[in-house]
Structures are given as structure tokens and as C-alpha cells.
Amino acid sequence: MARTISRRDFLALGALAGAGTVLSACGSPTPQVALGPALGDGYDGPPVTIEYWNGFTGGDGPAMRQLVEDFNNSQELITVRMNVVQWAQYYQRVIAAVHAGQGPDVGAMHVEQLATQAARQAISPLDDVVAEFGLSQDEYPAQVWEAGIYNGHRYGIPFDVHSLGSYTNLDLVEQAGLTATAATGEEFESNLQAMLDAGVATPFWMPNRWPAHLIFLSLLWQFGGEPYAADGSAATFDSDAGVQALTWMAEQVGKGFSPGNVAQDSQYTAFKNGEGAVTWDGIWQINDLASTAPDLRWSLAPLPTIGTEPAVWANSHHLVMFRTRRPDDDRLAATKTFVKYLVDNSDSWSAAGMIPARSAARQSPEFTGSPQAALSDAIGTMRFLPPIAAVGEVQVQTLETAVSNAVLGRDDPRSALRAAADQATAIMEGNLRKFERGEAA
Known part of the structure; x- marks a missing residue:
């Protein structure tokens, strides 16, 4: 069954494969990222295509494809090109691409990987981005919000919870x-x-x-x-x-x-x-x-x-922004626009069988009518591995x-x-x- 194998392989094969890949890139310059221009009311730069990678290859795939399609149809300046990779290969391939200077702009990442990839300088701190979005701990379960922090900095924006x-x-x-x-x-x-x-x-x-x-x-x-x-x-x-x-x-x-x-x-x-x-x-x-x-x-x-x-x-899927050697204000602004869209429309992610992380999304009919809504009262008991x-x-x-x-x-x-x-x-x-x-x- 594709979905089960993808999660299982991520926890086993993906973690091991990722280690060797990034360590082999230690000689490359440290990628950097700039905050870019303020988001304002939306992206108003030149037409741009941004790259979005994730591992949603199972029953969650259609829901994410729909979200990306809806975003692309909602405006005319940004095109999101999505690359879906089995979780078993995802961390190896995306981190290798980042350190080769050919990584995507944005991705989904299991919260258990944030500390590892932050330490390997593959993803960017998002403290300023979260502040710009106006997001706060009040909108999320405390343990989900805190799980995105490593060494005092936020590296992931919570998208869902799955237990x-x-x-x-x-x-x-x-x-x-x-x-x-x-x-x-x-x-x-x-x-x-x-x-x-x-x-x-x-x-x-x-x-x-x-x-x-x-x-x-x-x-x-x-x-x-x-x-x-x-x-x-x-x-x-x-x-x-x-x-x-x-x-x-x-x-x-x-x-x-x-x-x-x-x-x-x-x-x-x-x-x-x-x-x-x-x-x-x-x-x-x-x-x-x-x-x-x-x-x-x-x-x-x-x-x-x-x-x-x-x-x-x-566990939890968090949205991350990858580091790049060649920061570009237009791509960064477009990336933030897309990430903000996913956050604001995470109620639609209920169709993937997931629990939206944002509290407001869990009040939506999409979630309250879903089978996983039976676990709503247990959200406070959900536990995550420490950010190691x-x-x-x-x-x-x-x-x-x-x-x-x-x-x-x-x-x-x-x-x-x-x-x-x-x-x-x-x-x-x-x-x-x-x-x-x-x-x-």
C-alpha cells in the first residue's frame, strides 16, 4: 500500500540516506537566503515559476495537487511547479539538490527532520516570515507550534498533525x-x-x-x-x-x-x-x-x-523554505505568497486524511465532517520527538x-x-x- 510504505520508508531509509548525502556536500559554500520584499497585499512582481517539492505520493496526493492547482488558478503571476518524490528518496534528493545549488524554493518536511536539516544548513529560519504572516502560537496547539523550533529559531510552519x-x-x-x-x-x-x-x-x-x-x-x-x-x-x-x-x-x-x-x-x-x-x-x-x-x-x-x-x-508536516546561493527577491516574494496561501487554505488539507494544524482550519466543515475529526479531543495528548x-x-x-x-x-x-x-x-x-x-x- 503506497501510503504506508512512504511513511515507513521515510522513517527508516530516508533518514539514513539523508545523512550521507549532505555530509558528502560539506565542501560546498554555505547556502544563504534573504528575507526578500514584504508580502504586502500579494505578489506584484514579474511572472515567476517557483519549485515546490513534497512526498505526498499516496492518498494525500490528490488533495495537495488540488491545492496547487487552485493557487495557480487564483492569480496570473506565479506558477508553482510541484515535484512529488517518495519520502524514501525525498530527503536524499532534495538536500542534495540544495547543496548543489539546484534546490526547490519551498517544500513540505516532517517535523522530525527539521532539526537535522537545519543543522545541515539546508533550510532557512522563518522567524521573520512567520512574523510577517502574523502567525502566532495562539493559532496552534502548543506542542505543534514548539516542534518547529530548533536552537531558538523557527524552521517550519505547521501545516498538519498526523498521529x-x-x-x-x-x-x-x-x-x-x-x-x-x-x-x-x-x-x-x-x-x-x-x-x-x-x-x-x-x-x-x-x-x-x-x-x-x-x-x-x-x-x-x-x-x-x-x-x-x-x-x-x-x-x-x-x-x-x-x-x-x-x-x-x-x-x-x-x-x-x-x-x-x-x-x-x-x-x-x-x-x-x-x-x-x-x-x-x-x-x-x-x-x-x-x-x-x-x-x-x-x-x-x-x-x-x-x-x-x-x-x-x-508527526507533523511543516512548510519550509530551502536555502539558496542565489537569493532572488521576486522568487522569495512569490514563495512567501504561496506558503501563505497554503496556510490560509489548510482546511482543504482535511481531504488528505490529515488534521490541519491551524485551529481555525479545524473549525471548518471540511474537517469537522472528516473521520479524523474523531481525534480532535486527543490533539492535546499528541507527542513529538524532541528536536534533536x-x-x-x-x-x-x-x-x-x-x-x-x-x-x-x-x-x-x-x-x-x-x-x-x-x-x-x-x-x-x-x-x-x-x-x-x-x-x-
Whole structure:
């Protein structure tokens, strides 16, 4: 399924590929960007074409194509040319293009990449642009707004939020005589047991790979833990909270709620085929379910609170402006005009299955009538990774393997997490030295 693969590949392959690409460009001059002329009432310069890159290749693609088409049709002076690249290749290709002096003007970027690409001098600080737009924290959830800041400067303008959610097969739940969605761990286990007793085999499939580490992070936060030190100096996911989280995940197999050895994405495929009653996956699956499983009766709700406090892993697409060696006032003004248009019309982005980041957009009929509106009340519980450069690479090499080994029963949760945290800390210490010396620029 294209959408799932794109997110998965971004978190895994994309982060690793990006490192080598930018490091290989260290000898090039540092790209710079100018603020350009004030936006005023709109762009009034000569006709100009600007380049916009993103990775919206799945069910979110049509919504973005429509937004770009609407912008191009709304005025006659700016033409936005969009280049869509699978997230697996996006960060490698766009950053290489920037450092070769051939990068795009504007792009979409996962918030987990902002710190990395800011440290590698690929994207520009947007403090002045945000001030010019008149945007403020009051218009966004606090944690979404703050996630765009790295080293005291804003590098991204929040566009959306996308998190894990709990998908339920209504037919299988009703088969067990259940009607309510579980809100707590006790209710969730009781519901799963009731489904087992009613003949629903393995009602909750627990993956050992994607999105297993996202489930782990959600539960870690629920139990009061943090995955990394805020200053990027150490991994802390091997805390007691982490052990509790990973132990719970492994227990789902031991209790018979989940089959063993659930391969990557298999839990979602099983849900679409009516084999699993509940699955925890990203809201980016909404459009895929509508198009590929039209007869499936399902609902979406926030994850139940298994730990002591509600929390769920989330990510966010932010709009960024790339650095350039050859600043041009007309292109910069046109770029800002397009970015402002996307911000002002982000309610239309609800059609992508995403949650608009701007509060006003979440009041629109486009969002309130969408399936993901069921997660509105959970926005305050959505958590993001701290803004640590290259943290995605660290997770791929350490945390994801530890989670997989524990869920598969190859290692006990505490030992798996301790070994992975030691390895992650060593990598992070090296990253700190590397970025402090400027080797990643």
C-alpha cells in the first residue's frame, strides 16, 4: 500500500540516506537566503515559476495537487511547479539538490527532520516570515507550534498533525456484544477477551516492525517516560516506563490477543480483510480504507490510555523554505505568497486524511465532517520527538530493533531496551560532536 510504505520508508531509509548525502556536500559554500520584499497585499512582481517539492505520493496526493492547482488558478503571476518524490528518496534528493545549488524554493518536511536539516544548513529560519504572516502560537496547539523550533529559531510552519489512532471493525466488535470504545487499559483488555470468547480469533494484531516503534513511543509517554534527553546527549527509552511499555506490547502475543510474528504492515492488511477487530495505525490510512475496503464498517478513536496518562505518538508536516546561493527577491516574494496561501487554505488539507494544524482550519466543515475529526479531543495528548539532529537515524539503528526483538520473544524487554539505549547514546554523543564541529553542514 503506497501510503504506508512512504511513511515507513521515510522513517527508516530516508533518514539514513539523508545523512550521507549532505555530509558528502560539506565542501560546498554555505547556502544563504534573504528575507526578500514584504508580502504586502500579494505578489506584484514579474511572472515567476517557483519549485515546490513534497512526498505526498499516496492518498494525500490528490488533495495537495488540488491545492496547487487552485493557487495557480487564483492569480496570473506565479506558477508553482510541484515535484512529488517518495519520502524514501525525498530527503536524499532534495538536500542534495540544495547543496548543489539546484534546490526547490519551498517544500513540505516532517517535523522530525527539521532539526537535522537545519543543522545541515539546508533550510532557512522563518522567524521573520512567520512574523510577517502574523502567525502566532495562539493559532496552534502548543506542542505543534514548539516542534518547529530548533536552537531558538523557527524552521517550519505547521501545516498538519498526523498521529496513531485506534481503528475498530464494527462488525467484529458487535459480534462480541460490545458497543463502546475502550478508554483505559482495563477496558481494552476486557474488550479483547470478550471478543476472544465470542470467537473472534486474535482480535488485536501486534506488529514487531512498522508501526511497532510508534506504538512503543506512545506507551512510553503514557507511562511517564521520555525517549531521549532533551539536549540530545542520551537515549532514555530504557527507563522503567519503557520496560512497562514494551512488556505490555509483548504480552498481547502471550495472551493470545495477537498472533506471533506479525510482519511489517500485516496488521493493517489483516484489518482491511476483516481478520483483526482492532488495529493501531496512522490516520494516513483513512483514504486507503475508503478506496480499497469500501464495504468494511469501521470507526476511529484515540488510543486507550494503557499507562497513567493519555499520550500518542504524532508527526507533523511543516512548510519550509530551502536555502539558496542565489537569493532572488521576486522568487522569495512569490514563495512567501504561496506558503501563505497554503496556510490560509489548510482546511482543504482535511481531504488528505490529515488534521490541519491551524485551529481555525479545524473549525471548518471540511474537517469537522472528516473521520479524523474523531481525534480532535486527543490533539492535546499528541507527542513529538524532541528536536534533536539525526534522531531518526538513531531510532532506525537501535530502538526499532529492540522493539522487534522483544515483541518476537527473542529478548526480554529490559535487556533489549538497555542494549539499544547504550548503542543509541553512543551514536548521539558522536552526533553532538559532529554537529558542534560543523561536520554535518
